[in-house]
Structures are given as structure tokens and as C-alpha cells.
């Protein structure tokens with residue numbers, strides 16, 4: 581396996597005593613698209629935040645997170661060169677994390693700040709080439725025509741697509757998406773998942789996406805890692821996830837994962853026009 585992400589012995593206790601992650605060991609190959617599933621509180625967000633180096637694992641542990649051979653954290657300490665590693669990691673949040681008052685294009689350009697000299701990033705001065713790249717990324721996610729609007733004026737689905745465009749501009753090797761469709765309607769959810777699948781397929785970007793719904797995970801992600809109370813309880817092909825297995829893994833909580841996303845609205849059916857006899861009019 582051409583390993584991009586290596587996680588070893590990840591354990592996390594929060595200050596309130598909650599044991600949120602329990603001896604997590606996962607390898608993810610370059611170019612994989614992996615769904616992280618689990619009921620509410622199972623540890624999905626906590627795991628993604630550890631992978632991004634936003635949270636440190638338990639101190640004094642044997643824990644390790646590496647991305648492309650570079651250390652994110654080891655033994656409960658975030659690596660001192662974390663900024664360099666983070667520039668390779670795009671994070672897509674449930675709540676989009678855009679700056680509401682700034683234009684969409686500027687929000688997307690934020691993805692290129694890590695490549696700029698400090699004085700240019702402070703002044704937010706962007707070159708024509710950088711702007712063209714950001715516009716191109718917005719075109720790829722289907723919202724180029726919104727580039728001049730304030731981020732706050734976009735719909736939730738459009739904001740999430742802008743957040744994905746930001747990771748494209750960033751040139752991230754891995755995109756970590758934390759419940760990116762949790763607050764979206766079914767049609768916007770479908771678009772966002774299709775965009776994530778497309779950047780995985782076309783750019784070879786490794787995608788790890790946490791989801792509540794098993795049906796979405798099975799549709800878009802060949803591999804699923806399932807968490808329950810901070811522990812990996814399944815790691816394998818999504819096709820192996822039957823309702824029976826989910827009930828075995830989660831008990832009654834399986835219902836939360838099996839609840840389908842509302843079906844897409846049926847396309848309008850064209851009713852063939854037929855001439856009516858004059859008397860029927």
C-alpha cells in the first residue's frame with residue numbers, strides 16, 4: 581500500500597474524563613476515499629481533528645499520526661513543523677468556516693496564503709494568476725458566477741462548495757471533511773458529495789469524510805471505517821456493511837445510521853400533449 585496517512589495507538593481523554601478515542605490504528609492509501617461513520621458522539625470529529633493536528637492525543641502515549649511521511653503528532657505532542665504539514669491538509673467543516681463578510685473569491689484565495697511571502701499574506705494582495713486559479717476552482721465546483729458575492733449571501737450548499745474550492749486552491753493532498761452534508765438539503769448534499777468524489781478521482785486527492793448516513797457512505801466511498809464509543813469496530817469495503825452487521829456493531833443506534841437521506845425529488849415528467857376534441861375543452 582502506498583500509505584499517505586498512518587495512525588497508531590491514538591488515545592484521547594478530554595479534561596472532563598471522556599475517553600473519546602481508544603487505540604485507533606488506521607492506514608489510508610494515497611488516493612483513497614474513506615468514509616468515517618458512527619453514531620453521534622462516537623468520535624468522528626475528534627479523530628479528524630487529531631489527523632489535522634488541531635488536537636493532541638493523550639500525553640505520554642505511544643500515539644503517532646503521519647501524513648505522507650511527515651509527523652503531525654507523536655506521543656501526545658503536535659510536531660513543531662505542523663504548519664508545513666497542515667498546508668497539505670484541507671479541512672471542510674460542517675459549518676463551512678467562511679468569512680461571511682468577505683467575497684467568495686477572497687475566501688477561496690485564503691487557500692493560497694501558505695504559499696505567499698508573509699507581507700503579501702498580511703496585506704492579502706493576490707496576483708492575477710492566483711485570482712485566475714481561484715476562479716478556476718470555483719468553476720470546478722459550479723459557482724464561478726458567485727465569486728463577487730459576500731460569502732454570507734450564498735446558500736449552505738454553495739458555501740460548502742466554496743469551502744471545497746478553497747482546498748483545491750490550497751493544493752491539499754488530503755481533504756478531511758467533517759460531516760460536510762449534515763446541514764444541507766438532499767440535492768445540495770448530492771452535489772457536495774459528487775464534488776468530493778470528483779476531486780478524489782480527477783486530482784488523486786485522498787478524501788476522508790465523516791458521515792452519519794450509511795447509504796451516502798456506500799454510494800461514494802469504497803472503504804468505510806466505523807467508530808463506536810471511540811473504537812474502530814469495522815474497517816473494510818463499504819459493500820460489506822449490511823443492516824444486520826450494523827445492528828451487530830451498534831445495536832439500536834444502527835437506526836441513526838440507516839436512516840436514509842430524504843430521496844431526491846423526481847424529475848418533472850413530461851406529459852405528452854394530445855389534441856383534445858373540441859367538446860372536451
Ligand SMILES: Nc1ncnc2c1ncn2[C@@H]1O[C@H](COP(=O)(O)OP(=O)(O)OP(=O)(O)O)[C@@H](O)[C@H]1O
Pocket residue numbers: 594595596598599600618619620621622623624625626627
Ligand atoms: N472538547 C471536548 N471536551 C470534552 N468532551 C469532548 C470534547 N470534544 C468532544 N468531546 C466528547 O467526545 C466524544 C466524541 O465527540 P465527537 O464530537 O468526536 O463525536 P462525533 O462522532 O463527531 O459526534 P457527532 O456526529 O454528533 O458530531 C463525545 O462524547 C463528546 O461529548
